[in-house]
Amino acid sequence: MANIEKKSAKLNRRKFFKGSTLVMVGGALAYGIGSARILRSEDLLLRPPGALEENAFLASCIKCGQCLQVCPPQVVKLGKIDQGFGIGTPYIVPLEGACILCRGLPCVLACPTGALDHEISEGKEAAMGLAVISRPDTCLSIKGINGLVFQLENLAEVKDSIDLGKLSDLLTGLVEKLTPAEKEQWKLKFQLLELSPRVVSQILTKINPVSMKWIIEFMKGAQQTQHACRICLEECPINEESPISFKEKIDPDSGKKIVHPIVQKTCVGCGVCEMKCPTPEPSITIVPRLKWKEVSV
Ligand code: SF4
Ligand code: SF4
Ligand code: SF4
Known part of the structure; x- marks a missing residue:
């Protein structure tokens, strides 16, 4: 498990998207999550709130750009030809501008086909992906820095x-x-x-x-x-849903008390935490489409 933990800590974001189920489970355990989850990871773009499962989304989206037109912070981009798949379909790059889960989800309302699921109406239902503490070695909470x-x-x-x-x-x-x-x-x-x-x-x-x-x-x-960094939770647009908790642990190497951010299943993967994380490269990053699934190990 120690090797998996070290390997997981060094994964860059790209590799994280491609990470195997084994590495993702190892990562989940490394962050002190009570019960392990199987995490499904694919090399996918981060879609706007409510996007259907990827194949269904690609089949339904007519590339009209309506979601982009109505997005107040203008964070929705449209896939370009050199991106290989989903040309003209909408996606979001959190570091360039995350989805702020606007009240009423105007992008969903504007979608004429339901490629963004009309059944959802609130940010907490967005189901875009999941945040992961991908760089625990730089996280200021774990280092005890405000x-x-x-x-x-x-x-x-x-x-x-x-x-x-x-x-x-x-x-x-x-x-x-x-x-x-x-x-x-x-x-x-x-x-x-x-x-x-x-x-x-x-x-x-x-x-x-x-x-x-x-x-x-x-x-x-x-x-x-007077507390270590909690910016990811403080800036989260649905922080009342407690998508990140901070758990005190004893560091096995130093014996010191450390505070780990732990992503919870209420996280919808909007990317605001990735955008706001103050470390030079975000310590928390989004894996599109990733879902929690509780399993016993
Ligand atoms: S919820 Fe708001 S910020 Fe997010 S993609 Fe839709 S319109 Fe844009
Ligand atoms: S904002 Fe970044 S550095 Fe701060 S606790 Fe969250 S992941 Fe760690
Ligand atoms: S924890 Fe991050 S990705 Fe999850 S809902 Fe909050 S800001 Fe969005």
């Missing part, structure tokens, strides 16, 4: 050219989560009358290496960062 602090430190490392767009995104999500006492300190530091997403642009005008250092040190001690 995801926000990790991202701030990465931004600050690039001297003279802090990516203000990325910093703006991070601060916009952060400022409202600060406690009232923490907000007071930020107002004082950046000479603000209020602290809300509206004033992030004012903070950005005062960003330099010294103020970045202040933010990082502040956030290391802040209430919001």
Whole structure:
């Protein structure tokens, strides 16, 4: 099992798509899942919510592009000739823009043939695939690192050219989560009358290496960062369905307590976690069409 675990950790995403049932079961066991599941893996594109089984989907989709037209974040792409199969059929690449499981699933409503199953109407029914912790060696939760602090430190490392767009995104999500006492300190530091997403642009005008250092040190001690990364769950559009749980374990090598993200069967494979995972290459990736099936081993 140890060899399977090491092999599984090193698989890149492409190989993961092609992974055999044996490797996938090994991966599932490696992440501490209570009972093993047989995981069906094929080299398939990630289809929009509700796509029928692949052969039925290819037979039903008339390549009209309606799902693409109505997609608010415009994440649906159409297969090109050099992709070998399914030319003109819709698919999604999470790293270039994941499906956000829009309310009412407009892509499903727009599909004229039912290739996107008209029986579904909610994101939790999307059944696109399944997320897997494909790079446990880089996962910040397992390493005990906070995801926000990790991202701030990465931004600050690039001297003279802090990516203000990325910093703006991070601060916009952060400022409202600060406690009232923490907000007071930020107002004082950046000479603000209020602290809300509206004033992030004012903070950005005062960003330099010294103020970045202040933010990082502040956030290391802040209430919001007293836990390791849980960004995949926090950003999941159906996180109320608990598609990822975080389980404490003792690392057999170091004897230290570690926290493993464990993907649950409520995950629908939308890809938002892959898109938002802060590690240089996502530690969590989507396997299209993959399904849980509980078996006893
Ligand atoms: S659910 Fe929304 S984001 Fe996802 S493919 Fe459909 S229209 Fe696009
Ligand atoms: S987002 Fe999830 S998978 Fe990615 S580093 Fe954080 S806990 Fe790990
Ligand atoms: S865990 Fe990831 S892939 Fe699964 S539903 Fe949530 S964001 Fe989507």
